[in-house]
Amino acid sequence: xxxxxxxxxxxxxxxxxxxxxxxxxxxxxxxxxxxxxxxxxxxxxxxxxxxxxxxxxxxxxxxxxxxxxxxxxxxxxxxxxxxxxxxxxxxxxxxxxxxxxxxxxxxxxxxxxxxxxxxxxxxxxxxxxxxxxxxxxxxxxxxxxxxxxxxxxxxxxxxxxxxxxxxxxxxxxxxxxxxxxxxxxxxxxxxxxxxxxxxxxxxxxxxxxxxxxxxxxxxxxxxxxxxxxxxxxxxxxxxxxxxxxxxxxxxxxxxxxxxxxxxxxxxxxxxxxxxxxxxxxxxxxxxxxxxx
Amino acid sequence: xxxxxxxxxxxxxxxxxxxxxxxxxxxxxxxxxxxxxxxxxxxxxxxxxxxxxxxxxxxxxxxxxxxxxxxxxxxxxxxxxxxxxxxxxxxxxxxxxxxxxxxxxxxxxxxxxxxxxxxxxxxxxxxxxxxxxxxxxxxxxxxxxxxxxxxxxxxxxxxxxxxxxxxxxxxxxxxxxxxxxxxxxxxxxxxxxxxxxxxxxxxxxxxxxxxxxxxxxxxxxxxxxxxxxxxxxxxxxxxxxxxxxxxxxxxxxxxxx
Numbered sequence: 001x002x003x004x005x006x007x008x009x010x011x012x013x014x015x016x017x018x019x020x021x022x023x024x025x026x027x028x029x030x031x032x033x034x035x036x037x038x039x040x041x042x043x044x045x046x047x048x049x050x051x052x053x054x055x056x057x058x059x060x061x062x063x064x065x066x067x068x069x070x071x072x073x074x075x076x077x078x079x080x081x082x083x084x085x086x087x088x089x090x091x092x093x094x095x096x097x098x099x100x101x102x103x104x105x106x107x108x109x110x111x112x113x114x115x116x117x118x119x120x121x122x123x124x125x126x127x128x129x130x131x132x133x134x135x136x137x138x139x140x141x142x143x144x145x146x147x148x149x150x151x152x153x154x155x156x157x158x159x160x161x162x163x164x165x166x167x168x169x170x171x172x173x174x175x176x177x178x179x180x181x182x183x184x185x186x187x188x189x190x191x192x193x194x195x196x197x198x199x200x201x202x203x204x205x206x207x208x209x210x211x212x213x214x215x216x217x218x219x220x221x222x223x224x225x226x227x228x229x230x231x232x233x234x235x236x237x238x239x240x241x242x243x244x245x246x247x248x249x250x251x252x253x254x255x256x257x258x259x260x261x262x263x264x265x266x267x268x269x270x271x272x273x274x275x276x277x278x279x280x281x282x283x284x285x286x287x288x289x290x291x292x
Numbered sequence: 293x294x295x296x297x298x299x300x301x302x303x304x305x306x307x308x309x310x311x312x313x314x315x316x317x318x319x320x321x322x323x324x325x326x327x328x329x330x331x332x333x334x335x336x337x338x339x340x341x342x343x344x345x346x347x348x349x350x351x352x353x354x355x356x357x358x359x360x361x362x363x364x365x366x367x368x369x370x371x372x373x374x375x376x377x378x379x380x381x382x383x384x385x386x387x388x389x390x391x392x393x394x395x396x397x398x399x400x401x402x403x404x405x406x407x408x409x410x411x412x413x414x415x416x417x418x419x420x421x422x423x424x425x426x427x428x429x430x431x432x433x434x435x436x437x438x439x440x441x442x443x444x445x446x447x448x449x450x451x452x453x454x455x456x457x458x459x460x461x462x463x464x465x466x467x468x469x470x471x472x473x474x475x476x477x478x479x480x481x482x483x484x485x486x487x488x489x490x491x492x493x494x495x496x497x498x499x500x501x502x503x504x505x506x507x508x509x510x511x512x513x514x515x516x517x518x519x520x521x522x523x524x525x526x527x528x529x530x531x532x533x534x535x536x537x538x539x540x541x542x543x544x545x546x547x548x549x
Contacts, residue, residue, distance in 0.1 A: 027334040063378040
């Protein structure tokens with residue numbers, strides 16, 4: 001039997017683990033690291049300064065680590081780091097970071113990206129999130145652990161998607177989504193809003209029974225009636241909240257402090273706080289040196 | 293010598309300029325012409341009677357010059373200095389050529405239908421669908437998932453908000469939103485970036501208030517006639533009126549009949 005997997009181009013200076021599977025018509029650029037057990041199916045190409053962990057799967061036609069679509073990007077050596085055990089569907093695209101946005105796009109572990117997803121520059125996707133078909137994640141977005149983003153959701157740049165929240169299909173997201181909430185459009189496909197608690201999310205978070213009870217109470221209070229969110233947060237915090245409930249209050253307060261309900265707008269033009277957390281020390285030092 | 297990867301398939305007999313780069317697994321069909329300075333990444337497919345101008349950058353997985361029935365018989369002209377991103381499809385027109393101007397950024401997974409005419413300096417966000425035979429004027433910006441119907445015109449400097457459906461001609465200078473779309477106002481930010489003065493923007497805003505007033509139908513021909521008498525001074529308002537007048541007249545004639 002002839003080896004059908006020979007037609008591929010792997011740059012000699014790329015670091016590909018011996019048991020990573022690189023299929024036919026794949027193209028791997030010079031500054032790429034691919035961990036053990038990762039599978040690249042046909043026509044996947046990996047460019048840029050990209051580090052991919054172990055046991056990821058990339059379906060046909062993925063383009064990983066290409067230059068961002070940001071007009072300010074000048075072609076500098078910015079990074080893309082992908083963790084372990086992620087699944088990327090067909091034609092998924094992930095871009096590297098930009099110089100003005102923190103130099104890094106970071107994807108954690110155990111995420112699922114369905115066909116046609118796009119993760120833009122300078123995004124931080126934490127762990128265990130699900131992205132449906134054709135989800136467009138614009139630049140500078142943070143998606144926290146366990147979020148569920150259904151098909152055809154477009155997320156505005158600089159938004160934050162709270163942990164264990166859900167966004168319904170075809171919903172335009174223009175502001176931060178609080179943790180544990182269910183955000184979707186009404187029956188006519190208009191007026192996207194928080195419309196309840198994401199029950200599977202609360203279950204997945206495995207909170208202590210007391211903490212869960214308090215969290216449910218707080219979420220009910222925050223998104224139930226017409227009182228201004230800020231007033232309600234103040235009222236609730238006066239009564240004393242702790243644990244996850246306090247974290248949700250803090251999340252909402254930060255969103256209100258941002259621009260149009262987007263906290264991360266405050267980091268526009270500079271690096272977000274996560275950049276220091278996730279950037280490898282060597283690169284962080286390099287970047288600091290070039291900046292100073 | 294052009295830098296053509298040994299893994300690329302180049303069938304064209306037209307000369308390929310020296311500074312062109314073609315990546316591995318790309319396919320250049322027999323009747324394709326490539327201008328100087330083009331960068332064609334890996335896994336790109338260019339077929340049909342397609343002509344690329346100078347300095348275009350085609351990213352991986354893009355397909356240019358294919359037709360909707362899968363044959364390779366159409367015509368497609370791409371201008372200069374366009375960035376055509378990953379997974380973009382530009383169809384070739386069988387009866388009428390598809391034309392893309394200069395300096396456009398066509399983002400991931402967008403589609404340009406057969407026979408569409410795209411102007412210059414446009415930015416088309418991810419998954420923009422430009423229908424067959426539609427016309428996009430200069431400096432248009434589209435939001436993600438914008439859907440432009442066949443045979444409609446999107447006026448110059450207009451911004452289409454994400455998830456818009458452009459089901460009829462869209463005026464120039466506008467911000468449009470919704471499905472079917474409404475004119476939400478003047479696209480002042482884009483106009484400012486494109487060097488319009490405050491006077492122009494104010495004149496346009498005043499005209500927009502009278503003409504559209506956040507309705508989602510064609511404009512009133514009476515208002516147009518009145519504005520025409522007043523607005524002789526500002527050329528941009530005249531351009532706006534000229535572009536929407538035929539449709540308004542048509543509607544008026546139908547109402548009178």
